[in-house]
Amino acid sequence: MVKNVEDVVIQMLCRMLIPLMQVYSLYVFAHGHGSPGGGFQGGCIMAAAFIVMVIAYDLNEAKRRFREKALLIFCCLGVFIYAGTGWAVLLLGSNFLDYSFLSKVLPADPVKARYYGMAMIELGVQITVMAIMLSIFLDLVTKGEHEKALEE
Amino acid sequence: MKKLPAFIAIIITGILLIYGAEDFPKWSDPNQPASLHVSPRYIEKTVEETAVPNMVTSILADYRGYDTMFETTVIFTAGIVVMMLLRRPKKW
Amino acid sequence: MLEYIISKYNYWMYIVIILIGVYGMMAKSNLMKKLIGMGIFQWAIIFYFMSIGAKKGATIHIVTGHHGAYEAVRAIEVINPLPSVLMLTAIVVGVATTGISLSVLISIYRRYGTFEEDEIIKLLSEKGK
Numbered sequence: 001m002v003k004n005v006e007d008v009v010i011q012m013l014c015r016m017l018i019p020l021m022q023v024y025s026l027y028v029f030a031h032g033h034g035s036p037g038g039g040f041q042g043g044c045i046m047a048a049a050f051i052v053m054v055i056a057y058d059l060n061e062a063k064r065r066f067r068e069k070a071l072l073i074f075c076c077l078g079v080f081i082y083a084g085t086g087w088a089v090l091l092l093g094s095n096f097l098d099y100s101f102l103s104k105v106l107p108a109d110p111v112k113a114r115y116y117g118m119a120m121i122e123l124g125v126q127i128t129v130m131a132i133m134l135s136i137f138l139d140l141v142t143k144g145e146h147e148k149a150l151e152e
Numbered sequence: 153m154k155k156l157p158a159f160i161a162i163i164i165t166g167i168l169l170i171y172g173a174e175d176f177p178k179w180s181d182p183n184q185p186a187s188l189h190v191s192p193r194y195i196e197k198t199v200e201e202t203a204v205p206n207m208v209t210s211i212l213a214d215y216r217g218y219d220t221m222f223e224t225t226v227i228f229t230a231g232i233v234v235m236m237l238l239r240r241p242k243k244w
Numbered sequence: 245m246l247e248y249i250i251s252k253y254n255y256w257m258y259i260v261i262i263l264i265g266v267y268g269m270m271a272k273s274n275l276m277k278k279l280i281g282m283g284i285f286q287w288a289i290i291f292y293f294m295s296i297g298a299k300k301g302a303t304i305h306i307v308t309g310h311h312g313a314y315e316a317v318r319a320i321e322v323i324n325p326l327p328s329v330l331m332l333t334a335i336v337v338g339v340a341t342t343g344i345s346l347s348v349l350i351s352i353y354r355r356y357g358t359f360e361e362d363e364i365i366k367l368l369s370e371k372g373k
Contacts, residue, residue, distance in 0.1 A: 032206065032209050033204045033205065033206055033209055034205055034206060034306070035206065035306065036206070036208070036306070037209075038206075038208070038209050038212070038213075040332060040336065075228060075231060075232075076228075078224065078228075079224055079225060079228050082220075082221055082224055083221065086221070096218075097217045097218060097221070099214065111200075111201065111202065111203050112203055114201070114202040114203070114204075114214055115202065115203045115204055117214075118202070118204060118209065118210070118213040118214055121213055121217065121220070121221075122209075122213060124224070125220065125224055128224050128227065128228055129224075129227060129336075131231075132227050132228060132230070132231035133339075135231050135234070135235065136230070136231055136234050136343040139234050139235060139238050139239065139347065140234070140238075140343070140346055140347065140350070143238065143350055144237075144238030144239045144240050144350075145240055146239070146241075147241070154270075154271055154273070155271045158267060158270040158271040159267070159271070161270070162263050162266060162267050162270075165263065165266070166259060166260075166263050169259045169262070170255075170256060170259055173252060173255040173256065173259065174252070176252070176255055178251040178252070179250075179251055179252070179253075179254050179255075179295065179298065180298040180299055180300045181299075181300070182299045182300060182302075182320055184296070186296050186297070186324060186326070186327070187297075187299065187319075187324045190326075191319070191324050191325070191326050192319035194325065194326070195305070195317060195319045195322050195325070196317060196318070196319055198307070199307055199314045205306055205307035205308075205309070205314055206305075206306050206307075207305040207306065207307075207322075207325040208305060208325050208328055208329055208332075211325055211326065211329045212329050212332065216329065219333060220333070223333045223336055223337070226336070226337060226340055227336055227339070227340050229340075230339075230340030230341075230343055230344055231343075233344050233347075234343055234344060234347045237344075237347045237348065237351055238347050238350060238351070
């Protein structure tokens with residue numbers, strides 16, 4: 001895992017830093033309702049954790065932990081969750097994205113159902129933003145030629 | 153060569169913009185038009201209509217949730233466009 | 245006179261940053277520097293909108309109290325949350341624009357081998373003949 005002698009300090013530091021960043025991004029997302037935070041902010045911090053892994057270690061290490069196929073699926077999954085919540089409310093008999101009708105499915109009163117609807121769509125936003133930031137970074141860093149960069 | 157006309161154009165634009173900034177409301181004025189029409193309603197009713205104490209999240213995800221959905225679509229489209237422009241797989 | 249300057253100097257600062265960005269886009273001939281000028285322009289606009297939401301003597305826009313017992317708020321002692329919300333969208337659109345423009349720049353470099361706009365125009369006119 002350790003390639004050169006000069007990289008030891010950076011790699012040891014990132015070994016402690018990357019799990020902390022990932023847990024912090026989930027904390028920022030989960031506390032979006034009561035303190036500053038939310039979907040966009042948590043997604044950017046999670047993408048930053050993987051980008052630090054690419055910079056400190058090798059591109060192979062980051063690709064081993066987050067496969068390309070999983071990245072593409074995550075891109076579409078977030079938008080699907082967001083629009084899917086809107087569609088589910090439409091099927092329950094109300095306007096698009098009117099979360100108070102989710103109280104028919106979830107065990108909550110109509111005011112609290114808006115709280116849960118907001119949490120679901122923020123999850124969709126976080127997944128999409130994280131996957132797209134990582135995908136744009138990988139494309140720009142390897143100039144599109146992923147196989148040639150992985151060989152080196 | 154190209155820098156002198158650009159500089160003159162910038163100075164003229166700057167003078168016009170500073171002259172137009174006289175009509176803007178004072179900084180941190182409580183009675184400016186941006187804080188008067190729909191914003192007090194969002195501030196006062198955010199806990200009783202949606203049980204969320206953070207006003208930015210309740211506006212972003214509930215009152216203006218449609219815009220946030222299309223913004224997620226915009227960032228998704230940008231990722232797809234970068235993939236389309238740049239990728240050259242080895243085995244075609 | 246001093247009161248006039250204090251009430252309006254934030255707009256003058258944003259105008260100066262806008263002018264720096266536009267000068268970078270117009271006068272520099274390297275394509276990368278033009279992109280940086282566009283980025284500076286974008287952030288100046290975001291700063292301007294965020295400064296609209298300030299109110300004198302007001303506090304942050306999060307209701308205090310714990311679950312089930314939130315305190316009542318009056319609109320005059322809370323800063324305006326709407327510009328912050330709209331600027332979240334604007335920042336994400338800025339990120340999308342920067343990513344796509346950088347990928348277009350990589351494509352231009354692959355094709356012409358240079359970033360200077362004078363040489364690109366010369367190569368284009370030679371190809372046309």
